[in-house]
Amino acid sequence: MTSSLDDTAFAPWKKADAVPLIRFEGVTKRYGDFTAIDNIDLNIYEREFFALLGPSGCGKTTLMRMLAGFEDASEGAITIAGQNMKGVPPNRRAVNMMFQSYALFPHLTVYDNIAFGLKRSDMPKSEIAGRVEEMLRLVQLGKFARRKPHQISGGQRQRVALARALAKGPKLLLLDEPLGALDKKLRQQTQFELMDIQEKTGTTFVIVTHDQEEAMTVASRIAVMDHGRLVQVDTPDRIYEAPNSVYVADFVGDIDIIRGHVAAVDGDIAEIVWAEGKPPLRGTAAPGLSAGGPGALAIRPEKITISKDDPGAVHNKVRGKVEDIAYLGSMSTYVVLLPDGVRLKCQMANVRRISRRGIAWEDDVWLSWTDTAGIVLPE
DSSP states (O other): OOHHHHSTTOOGGGOTTOOOSEEEEEEEEEETTEEEEEEEEEEEOTTOEEEEEOOTTSSHHHHHHHHHTSSOOSEEEEEETTEEOTTOOGGGSSEEEEOTTOOOOTTSOHHHHHHHHHHTSSSOHHHHHHHHHHHHHHTTOGGGTTSOGGGSOHHHHHHHHHHHHHTTOOSEEEEESTTTTSOHHHHHHHHHHHHHHHHHHOOEEEEEESOHHHHHHHOSEEEEEETTEEEEEEOHHHHHHSOSSHHHHHHSSOOEEEEEEEEEEETTEEEEEOSTTSOOEEEEEOTTOOTTSEEEEEEOGGGOEEESSOOOSOSEEEEEEEEEEEEOSSEEEEEEEOTTSOEEEEEEEOOSOGGGOOOOTTOEEEEEEOTTSSEEEEO
């Protein structure tokens, strides 16, 4: 996130007296017998860049459409800035929405696309030109003002759509997979541009995405969804480092999961028995974890060390054979097959030239990690 959102002062969700801009209270949405949103409670605060993250069909777009006014809740209440949105049509809400397709008018210039909504609003005509120029400066498209959409790039069209959505000064901007049509490099560049624009305007952004990396990059907080429910709502670092379930751990980022039985919990450390005759593995105990039930050790590949030599007196070490190697430029991923059939991935930064790499296919290797590198979760 940008520096202002990294600042520990920006954490209104931690403050008892903070008033949310958006409240979902017991919100359920049904389509016949199908429950798309299942009894959700959620607060989103002013100036947040909030991400709804989940696979297709998890309910994130339905949640956004209810915020926009395109769908009504079957049960519960949605309030924006203290006003109950029940029965309030989309055009009467202080909300704007930016679609994946951008929906620009092909026959209008960049300038006229941005001005389109303003000309149909109650803004005095004398102020429209100044507002459009302000938006053009914000998205750095002043020299493209007289071009039409087909004469500019995909990333520039995305910025035109963003400028048009922000022109009327909404309290809340909804972004539905806004970067899906861009190639990876441009998408990454545009993510930082979005963050910068959100910070400058102070507008609350809510983005729907299935791209974990995108959510982790732009969001102040992330709501991970599954089958119409909120599985975890937290900051990106907490979602990544302290997932509250195997589902979240497995969905967000790359991870190794070793399933077994929780043998002991001692303070912040838990032990899991995972294979017959093998020493138990240790990890940070998830909140509320208790011994005696099934569990899983979840560990990120970059936290695992690979070596041809025995790492010595460490609790977490396993031996296996290198089954595959993926060279990814700045790092390499090693897939290691353990004798009992478990496959683990580890990642190493390529600080040396590939020709000097000391580990090759079919090599016998040791994998090791610290006691707190992974997290033991209930199954």
